[in-house]
Amino acid sequence: MSGGNTCINQVLQFNQKCKQWIKLSVLSTRSAAVEDTSEVEEEVEQQKQPRAKANTKTRPEKRKRITTEKAVKTKKKNAQKLCVVPQKKEAEAEESTNPKKKRKKKTITDVLATSEPKPGSPVDLQNLVTQYFSDKRSVIEQEELELQGSCFLSSNDLTHSLSSYLKQICPKWAKIQKQHTEKSSVVLLIICSSALRAIELIKQLTTFKGEAKAVKLFAKHIKIEEQVKLLQKGVTHIGVGTPGRIHALLEKEGLNLQALRYLVLDWNWRDQKLRRMVDIPEVKLDLMKLLEIGILKGCRENKIKIGLF
Secondary structure, X not given: OHHHHHXXXXXXXXXXXXXXXXXXXXXXXXXXXXXXXXXXXXXHHHHHHHHHHHXXXXXXXXXXXXXXXXXXXXXXXXXXXXXXXXXXXXXXXXXXHOOOOOOOOOOHHHHHHXXXXXXXXXHHHHHHHHHHHOOOOOHHHHHHOOOOHHHEOOOOOOOOOHHHHHHHHOOOHHHHHHHOOOOOEOOEEEEOOOHHHHHHHHHXXXXXXXXXXXXXXXXXXXXXXXXHHHHHHOOOOEXXXXXXXXXXXXXXXXXXXXXXXXXXXXXXXXXXXOXXXXXXXXXXXHHHHHHHHHHHHHHHOOOOEEEEO
């Protein structure tokens, strides 16, 4: 029995020693783990410190980069401005050398406003006729349109009124108007650019026409049928109107050129836009048609004479 007890005691002692060894090993492993974590934390902190330092170093570097980029941008803008100025100067130089580029077309009013009024002459009318029919007639037919000096009356030198001018070109008017007895025809035909101008010219005829009868030959507020009846009803001596309506009356045979001896063009008068009768495209076209329908033929046969008032 004593020997069995000793064996048990020895086993118990050995168990206690084993427990102590296990405790010591656990403690040692914990302490080692704690030391490892502390070392890791120290390494992490050491790694953070240089990064912070690096960050502190890069901030001023970023500022420097921003400032340099701004400087480059401003230089580019200045360079662009400097490039634009010579381009503008080059464009101005091109405009000066090439006046046709980027210049507004001058109107008739602009041209006439800067030029002094000049009295019309037979050469002006002849040039207008040849220019208009240059692409409409053959060379031989254009020769037939040439008017001799004997076809023209003396032109207004811008000093005459209408009455004084007509007295100059028709000194025997009293005798001529008495001899005229034909209906649907006139002895004197005055052509102007508008109805208002026609009314104004009729008022200026008072000291010249005497007992002669004047008729309005324009389209404003007057039907062409009424004018045809008026011309057929009685003898009229003077007709004042626009080339468009007179041409229409000739085509409808409401007016004829059998008794016509004097054709006066209101050549020098200018409207509010400083345009003469021949400066208005539609009036100019109607005038050329009127001359073509029988006036030029009568001039070549020395039956009609043209005056430029």
